[in-house]
Amino acid sequence: MTLLHGRARTWAGFAGAAVLLFALAPLALTDFRLGLLAKYLCTAMVAVGICLAWGRGGLLTLGQGLFFGLGGYAMAMHLKIADAGPGNLPDFMQLYGTATELPWWWRPFANPAFALAATVLLPMAVAALLGSFIFRRRVKGAYFAILSQALAAAFAIWLIGQQATTGGTNGLTDIQGFFGYDLDDPVNQRTVYFVIAAALLLLIALARQLIHSRYGELLVAVRDSEERVRFLGYDPAKVKLVAYVVAAGMAGLAGALFVPAVGIISPAMIGIVPSIEFVIGAAVGGRASLVGAVLGAIGVAWAKTALSEEFPAAWTYFQGLLFIVALAFLPGGLASLGGVLRRRRDRQRKAAVVAVGEAA
Amino acid sequence: MSEPAGLEIHQLRVSFDGFTAVDGVDLDVRPGDLRFLIGPNGAGKTTLVDAVTGLVKAEGSVRFGGAELLGRSVHRIARSGIGRTFQTATVFEELTVLQNLDIAAGAGRSVWTMLRRRNDVPEPVARALETIGLTKLAGSPAGTLAHGQKQWLEIGMLLVQDVRLLLLDEPVAGMSHDERQATGELLERISAERTVVVIEHDMDFMRSFARSVSVLHAGRLLSEGTVAEVQADPKVQEVYLGHAAAETVTGVAVQEA
Ligand SMILES: Nc1ncnc2c1ncn2[C@@H]1O[C@H](COP(=O)(O)OP(=O)(O)OP(=O)(O)O)[C@@H](O)[C@H]1O
Ligand SMILES: [Mg+2]
Numbered sequence: 200m201t202l203l204h205g206r207a208r209t210w211a212g213f214a215g216a217a218v219l220l221f222a223l224a225p226l227a228l229t230d231f232r233l234g235l236l237a238k239y240l241c242t243a244m245v246a247v248g249i250c251l252a253w254g255r256g257g258l259l260t261l262g263q264g265l266f267f268g269l270g271g272y273a274m275a276m277h278l279k280i281a282d283a284g285p286g287n288l289p290d291f292m293q294l295y296g297t298a299t300e301l302p303w304w305w306r307p308f309a310n311p312a313f314a315l316a317a318t319v320l321l322p323m324a325v326a327a328l329l330g331s332f333i334f335r336r337r338v339k340g341a342y343f344a345i346l347s348q349a350l351a352a353a354f355a356i357w358l359i360g361q362q363a364t365t366g367g368t369n370g371l372t373d374i375q376g377f378f379g380y381d382l383d384d385p386v387n388q389r390t391v392y393f394v395i396a397a398a399l400l401l402l403i404a405l406a407r408q409l410i411h412s413r414y415g416e417l418l419v420a421v422r423d424s425e426e427r428v429r430f431l432g433y434d435p436a437k438v439k440l441v442a443y444v445v446a447a448g449m450a451g452l453a454g455a456l457f458v459p460a461v462g463i464i465s466p467a468m469i470g471i472v473p474s475i476e477f478v479i480g481a482a483v484g485g486r487a488s489l490v491g492a493v494l495g496a497i498g499v500a501w502a503k504t505a506l507s508e509e510f511p512a513a514w515t516y517f518q519g520l521l522f523i524v525a526l527a528f529l530p531g532g533l534a535s536l537g538g539v540l541r542r543r544r545d546r547q548r549k550a551a552v553v554a555v556g557e558a559a
Numbered sequence: 560m561s562e563p564a565g566l567e568i569h570q571l572r573v574s575f576d577g578f579t580a581v582d583g584v585d586l587d588v589r590p591g592d593l594r595f596l597i598g599p600n601g602a603g604k605t606t607l608v609d610a611v612t613g614l615v616k617a618e619g620s621v622r623f624g625g626a627e628l629l630g631r632s633v634h635r636i637a638r639s640g641i642g643r644t645f646q647t648a649t650v651f652e653e654l655t656v657l658q659n660l661d662i663a664a665g666a667g668r669s670v671w672t673m674l675r676r677r678n679d680v681p682e683p684v685a686r687a688l689e690t691i692g693l694t695k696l697a698g699s700p701a702g703t704l705a706h707g708q709k710q711w712l713e714i715g716m717l718l719v720q721d722v723r724l725l726l727l728d729e730p731v732a733g734m735s736h737d738e739r740q741a742t743g744e745l746l747e748r749i750s751a752e753r754t755v756v757v758i759e760h761d762m763d764f765m766r767s768f769a770r771s772v773s774v775l776h777a778g779r780l781l782s783e784g785t786v787a788e789v790q791a792d793p794k795v796q797e798v799y800l801g802h803a804a805a806e807t808v809t810g811v812a813v814q815e816a
Contacts, residue, residue: 413665414673416658423651430612431720432637432666 220396230385237392237460239500240399244453246481246496247402248446254486256442257422262347263450263477265354266322268469270451273321274458275371277314282375295363302364322451323444330443334436355470370465377459391459402449406489418442479518482525485534563590563754564624564723571619573610580606582778593750595765596758598775604758608726612636612643642722646729648709652702656693659701660684663716683719691715707738724754731764743768
């Protein structure tokens with residue numbers, strides 16, 4: 200009975216989200232606003248992974264920019280090669296002028312199938328490699344957070360250093376086409392938006408399945424007491440690795456779809472600050488709840504656009520404050536607000552009943 | 560169910576930075592025994608269990624069902640059929656009783672099973688719920704259970720894990736008299752099919768339920784035998800007389816300090 204009820208509610212939720220994303224938003228928003236929403240939805244895709252790894256698995260992934268960047272650059276490299284046309288070098292390489300032909304590690308990305316697969320599989324492979332090392336060494340808590348952050352920073356710094364082949368600080372800019380479609384055409388921009396919206400719903404469905412599976416329960420158990428899980432005969436390192444790798448794949452896909460939506464990927468979008476921003480949205484909305492994390496990510500990304508235009512300096516502080524307030528006073532984020540209030544009300548009611556009972 | 564297996568410990572030694580917590584202990588627990596491991600605070604009881612379960616490095620030999628355990632990782636040892644509880648109950652507080660048991664039952668599950676929902680209550684889990692008397696609370700978060708119920712849940716988790724050897728670290732600490740009685744009877748039932756080792760301070764409890772007793776003191780094995788034999792051992796009396804809980808072994812039960 201409750202199961203049916205839960206299922207029905209889930210379907211209703213997905214249907215509602217689909218109507219909102221596919222019908223209402225394109226009708227109500229200008230092309231410009233819709234483009235911004237596409238960008239926010241990419242952030243939300245990262246948040247889905249963070250919800251899984253951090254909210255459920257307790258892994259404070261402060262370095263998702265690394266995987267977002269890997270996916271983004273994989274996509275952008277292909278699009279730059281395609282923009283340049285057969286036989287030509289991408290524009291920035293001609294500009295910096297040292298290379299006469301495509302570097303060897305760029306070449307496979309000329310193949311669209313390879314590039315598309317790489318946007319997801321490359322971040323996952325890197326996460327698997329890093330994760331198996333990190334978790335087997337039992338690096339946990341704040342150490343894990345700092346390490347993941349350092350990795351994102353290192354990647355950004357490396358990109359900046361390789362100007363001739365990565366575009367350096369500028370990144371890969373001015374991307375024109377998307378698998379044969381001109382990105383300047385608003386119709387095609389819309390299509391990109393639809394692809395992103397569909398991808399987000401798909402990731403949410405995937406994460407939901409994982410969270411409600413036996414694996415999802417085990418993941419929470421690992422978060423609760425890793426040692427105990429080990430004594431039950433599981434290897435917690437593997438359990439955490441799965442969540443970490445899946446979250447990385449989601450961030451990679453988000454990065455890949457971010458590129459056609461925005462037309463650029465650069466180190467500034469994947470370093471320390473953006474990595475923290477990915478987490479803030481999930482924290483504010485509620486890291487353990489998919490809906491909370493997704494809405495939080497969209498909300499914070501929207502607030503950033505709205506507020507940072509007018510108060511660019513204040514935004515950074517405000518954002519930091521938001522993070523701290525959420526973690527300190529509402530660890531479950533806004534998603535837990537209902538439950539917290541309900542419990543408080545119940546407690547007050549109980550206290551009132553007791554008081555009445557004592558008075559009588 | 561698989562046969563209970565025995566535990567053979569030979570010259571076990573555990574040191575922490577020069578301090579030897581377990582100092583050459585020999586212990587032979589036969590299959591199906593209900594062995595009590597007693598000794599004053601700091602005797603090395605918990606450390607011995609830590610060594611057997613792979614939590615601390617140890618020298619010597621620990622054989623279980625004939626296979627050497629020392630040097631294996633914690634989860635491998637667990638999979639060979641050894642389960643333990645801790646001095647402070649550790650259940651997964653945010654999961655329900657049912658989820659706790661289901662996870663304990665599932666270390667051998669396939670990836671495919673792991674990725675799907677749990678649609679029913681697995682048979683062994685239902686049986687364990689019955690055994691530990693928590694069927695009615697199956698849907699409650701483990702964090703809301705009373706202290707004694709958490710201990711039972713932990714024991715239930717070992718049952719569904721289908722371990723052949725249970726190592727229980729002070730399972731009745733903090734329980735009421737009735738709860739102790741219920742736990743003791745539970746352990747007797749369990750030891751019909753499995754080997755059970757219980758670390759305990761409560762001498763009353765030991766007298767009522769122990770089939771054999773080993774006394775540990777300052778990292779060494781002091782005495783071993785039936786309850787009566789151990790109680791009659793002058794060495795044991797001496798250790799406990801010099802200790803705060805003077806009458807515990809020979810006389811009335813004294814609660815752990
Ligand atoms: N990780 C550790 N590092 C250093 N010393 C330790 C460690 N663990 C235990 N000890 C020491 O080893 C000795 C034995 O401890 P252990 O916990 O095994 O005693 P116990 O018999 O279980 O006592 P209790 O009845 O109080 O639980 C104690 O002196 C303790 O301080
Ligand atoms: Mg102890």
